[in-house]
Amino acid sequence: MMENAVKRIGVLTSGGDAPGMNAAIRGVVRACLYRGIECVGIRRGYNGLISGDILRMDANSVSHIINRGGTILYSARSPRFKTEEGMQDAIKACKDRGIEGLVVIGGDGSFRGARDLSLRGIPCVAIPGTIDNDIGCCDYTIGYDTAMNTIMQMVDRIRDTAESHDRCAVVEVMGRGAGYLALSAGIACGATSILIPEVPYDFERDVIERMKRTQKSNKVHFVILVSEAIGGVEDMAKRIQSETGVEARATILGHVQRGGSPTAKDRIVASQMGYHAVQLLKEGIGNRVVAMQKEKILDFDIFEALTMKNSVDLDMYKMNLDISI
Numbered sequence: 001m002m003e004n005a006v007k008r009i010g011v012l013t014s015g016g017d018a019p020g021m022n023a024a025i026r027g028v029v030r031a032c033l034y035r036g037i038e039c040v041g042i043r044r045g046y047n048g049l050i051s052g053d054i055l056r057m058d059a060n061s062v063s064h065i066i067n068r069g070g071t072i073l074y075s076a077r078s079p080r081f082k083t084e085e086g087m088q089d090a091i092k093a094c095k096d097r098g099i100e101g102l103v104v105i106g107g108d109g110s111f112r113g114a115r116d117l118s119l120r121g122i123p124c125v126a127i128p129g130t131i132d133n134d135i136g137c138c139d140y141t142i143g144y145d146t147a148m149n150t151i152m153q154m155v156d157r158i159r160d161t162a163e164s165h166d167r168c169a170v171v172e173v174m175g176r177g178a179g180y181l182a183l184s185a186g187i188a189c190g191a192t193s194i195l196i197p198e199v200p201y202d203f204e205r206d207v208i209e210r211m212k213r214t215q216k217s218n219k220v221h222f223v224i225l226v227s228e229a230i231g232g233v234e235d236m237a238k239r240i241q242s243e244t245g246v247e248a249r250a251t252i253l254g255h256v257q258r259g260g261s262p263t264a265k266d267r268i269v270a271s272q273m274g275y276h277a278v279q280l281l282k283e284g285i286g287n288r289v290v291a292m293q294k295e296k297i298l299d300f301d302i303f304e305a306l307t308m309k310n311s312v313d314l315d316m317y318k319m320n321l322d323i324s325i
């Protein structure tokens with residue numbers, strides 16, 4: 001077996017948490033131990049690096065976490081890390097604690113931090129962990145499948161009561177600036193209209209008229225899914241009620257979408273990505289983002305990854321227009 005390029009690897013979770021982060025931590029820790037590399041966990045993202053909140057990880061420290069939501073290492077947003085002073089403290093902590101490589105699990109903000117650390121001599125590998133699925137180089141980010149299924153289950157419940165009362169449910173879902181969650185969950189829930197930031201909309205044409213057309217075929221309850229990037233669900237519900245005569249209620253799903261036990265897909269992808277990240281650092285390769293494309297795990301230069309773009313599948317959007325009326 002090739003000699004390890006690093007003796008000790010650190011792992012942290014940063015930014016918004018996502019179901020499956022624990023499975024990724026487990027993958028990193030167990031892959032390190034398998035390869036004879038020491039592993040330390042850094043708590044509360046880059047804040048823990050700055051303050052030295054670092055603990056030794058062994059096989060047992062990640063037992064029975066593959067099924068748990070949240071992150072056992074906790075997560076944080078760290079404004080201090082973005083300052084040169086904070087960055088220097090983080091580098092010093094790595095040097096003092098013998099951390100020769102770092103696995104950063106988070107979104108693109110966290111990737112920028114990993115890039116900056118790599119540039120200053122601490123090799124980092126980033127793993128995409130966010131429910132938003134909004135990382136340009138990846139078809140898939142850890143947490144997305146769980147969040148999508150949570151939304152589906154929640155909207156199914158909302159639909160039960162909307163149906164009992166002949167109402168229209170207007171539901172706002174997360175996704176930050178991206179419409180992946182709204183689009184996929186909207187299709188899975190049979191939403192009459194889905195409003196996402198990637199597709200310009202006309203409320204009259206895309207919501208009111210679609211509802212009126214459907215009313216002619218005796219449909220009396222409706223689900224409208226709205227991305228948080230569009231928002232305004234309370235006003236939308238009022239307008240629907242006054243223009244269609246259908247009583248309407250707005251719901252903002254909120255942080256329920258970020259919690260819960262990860263689905264099989266999230267546990268599997270997270271395990272694969274954690275394992276892959278350690279393989280890179282073991283070989284002395286840093287400044288990489290682990291990604292999934294066409295079901296394969298690969299990696300990209302962080303600089304390159306941060307410039308890559310992907311977007312929602314507009315054919316899926318069009319399909320929903322055709323079949324949800």
Ligand code: ADP
Pocket residue numbers: 014015016046076077078079080081082106107108109110111112113114116130
């Ligand atoms: P996410 O990783 O989910 O996108 P944030 O954008 O909040 O979440 O980023 C998480 C943390 O990553 C920030 O609190 C900060 O410490 C670090 N970070 C974000 N952007 C940068 C940047 N441009 N340069 C260095 N570090 C950054």
Ligand code: F6P
Pocket residue numbers: 016107130131132174175176228258
């Ligand atoms: O990035 C994940 C996410 O849940 C977004 O969908 C949402 O816009 C944001 O984080 C919410 O952040 P906070 O946890 O700070 O409310």
